[in-house]
Amino acid sequence: MFKAVEIRESLLVADPIAMCELLVGLGEVTVLDVTDTGSRLRVTVETRGRRPECPACEAPVVVKDRDRVELTDLPCFGQPAVLVWRKIRWGCLRGCGSFTEQASEIAASRLRLTDRAARWATVQVGRHGRSVSEVAKDLDCSWHAVMDAVAAYGQVLIDDPNRFSDVAALGLDETLRCRLGKWRRQAWTTQIVDVEAGQLLDVVEGRSAQGPIDWLANQSQAWRDRIEWATLDLSGPYRKVFDTMVPDAVQVADPFHVVRLANSKLDECRRRVQNETLGHRGRKDDPLYRARRLLTKAHERLDERGDAKLRGLLRAGDPHGEVQMTWHAKETTRQIYQITDCDLAAEFVHQLADDLRDDSMPEEARSLGRTIARWRDQIVAWHRARVSNGPTEAVNNLVKRIKRVSFGITNFRNYRIRALLYAGKPNWDLLATVTPR
Numbered sequence: 001m002f003k004a005v006e007i008r009e010s011l012l013v014a015d016p017i018a019m020c021e022l023l024v025g026l027g028e029v030t031v032l033d034v035t036d037t038g039s040r041l042r043v044t045v046e047t048r049g050r051r052p053e054c055p056a057c058e059a060p061v062v063v064k065d066r067d068r069v070e071l072t073d074l075p076c077f078g079q080p081a082v083l084v085w086r087k088i089r090w091g092c093l094r095g096c097g098s099f100t101e102q103a104s105e106i107a108a109s110r111l112r113l114t115d116r117a118a119r120w121a122t123v124q125v126g127r128h129g130r131s132v133s134e135v136a137k138d139l140d141c142s143w144h145a146v147m148d149a150v151a152a153y154g155q156v157l158i159d160d161p162n163r164f165s166d167v168a169a170l171g172l173d174e175t176l177r178c179r180l181g182k183w184r185r186q187a188w189t190t191q192i193v194d195v196e197a198g199q200l201l202d203v204v205e206g207r208s209a210q211g212p213i214d215w216l217a218n219q220s221q222a223w224r225d226r227i228e229w230a231t232l233d234l235s236g237p238y239r240k241v242f243d244t245m246v247p248d249a250v251q252v253a254d255p256f257h258v259v260r261l262a263n264s265k266l267d268e269c270r271r272r273v274q275n276e277t278l279g280h281r282g283r284k285d286d287p288l289y290r291a292r293r294l295l296t297k298a299h300e301r302l303d304e305r306g307d308a309k310l311r312g313l314l315r316a317g318d319p320h321g322e323v324q325m326t327w328h329a330k331e332t333t334r335q336i337y338q339i340t341d342c343d344l345a346a347e348f349v350h351q352l353a354d355d356l357r358d359d360s361m362p363e364e365a366r367s368l369g370r371t372i373a374r375w376r377d378q379i380v381a382w383h384r385a386r387v388s389n390g391p392t393e394a395v396n397n398l399v400k401r402i403k404r405v406s407f408g409i410t411n412f413r414n415y416r417i418r419a420l421l422y423a424g425k426p427n428w429d430l431l432a433t434v435t436p437r
């Protein structure tokens with residue numbers, strides 16, 4: 001209320017140029033020109049009242065020249081806006097040479113967005129997960145202008161040493177980031193996640209052991225010592241990471257990946273039997289092909305009709321009952337996670353691994369059995385830890401959303417910044433005060 005009165009009084013006494021400066025809102029600048037080109041507003045400004053000294057010899061300086069730097073600003077009155085900054089080139093009186101003016105409240109050096117537009121873009125892309133091209137369209141500037149700004153301001157937020165503290169349950173998970181080059185080579189990343197907080201701690205390139213090992217080596221011993229649980233998919237490299245870097249943490253196989261493996265073995269079996277009985281890959285009228293969705297669906301989610309249909313299709317297409325056995329193996333694997341008692345679960349998993357490896361089982365079920373046997377301790381540990389992969393999945397979903405909106409970001413550094421701004425829980429209150437890199 002008080003502020004509104006103040007502004008109104010200042011407008012009463014101000015001349016039109018001062019009013020203009022008030023609207024532009026950049027403090028000590030003189031507005032030289034405002035034009036409306038029909039599609040955008042162009043505001044030309046220069047700073048006033050500054051006279052630095054020569055950074056080399058501290059001698060007085062003189063204005064040598066003025067550059068016209070065009071910066072994309074926040075849209076104004078419903079139009080895209082360009083701030084034309086008549087940036088001073090100072091010359092040293094003692095002849096050290098010249099240097100250009102800096103005014104961080106107008107724009108950070110090298111960026112093509114004004115400071116306020118850059119901060120806004122960082123929130124849009126980083127916090128709200130909007131695509132860079134969408135935001136570039138809002139501002140009427142290039143994709144790179146926005147991405148450079150988000151990178152410069154966002155980097156400070158994700159490097160904030162207080163972004164995460166102690167972690168009790170650490171998870172590793174692989175994600176396909178993009179495909180690169182002529183051969184569409186898959187570019188993988190490893191997500192390092194606080195499973196309990198549902199926070200993306202970091203992203204490293206590749207899905208081998210080395211990236212996460214280096215990352216963990218960069219954290220303090222005390223930090224590593226506080227990790228009690230280490231969750232992983234059924235992958236050897238991540239097991240090696242934990243064995244090497246956090247040997248005392250209890251490793252937990254993530255239920256999502258265990259069930260997914262059972263489903264993919266079932267799928268393999270279905271395709272093999274299909275091929276063996278009909279001599280070709282699945283076609284839309286083949287019984288096993290028609291059963292593929294019913295097979296991988298959780299049994300309790302099939303209604304009576306679905307169940308009857310599945311049984312009928314198996315009778316028609318599965319002469320030796322192999323698909324049915326592997327289906328049963330998948331359903332039994334899922335049951336692991338319905339058991340609440342730890343000892344009972346251990347016994348159940350032990351028995352399942354044995355049963356599946358029996359000679360009478362189809363090869364896909366035996367393969368599943370071997371994997372379950374190899375990871376038995378990690379699978380059973382879930383019952384003790386109850387560190388379900390719920391939060392990790394939540395983080396995965398976040399990163400999937402990032403992937404969806406950031407299609408085409410092949411640059412790992414940009415990918416990392418975007419993923420961490422979106423899913424790494426940075427302290428957004430810091431944005432108002434950070435100095436971009």
Ligand SMILES: [Zn+2]
Pocket residue numbers: 054055056057058059092093094095096097
């Ligand atoms: Zn000088």
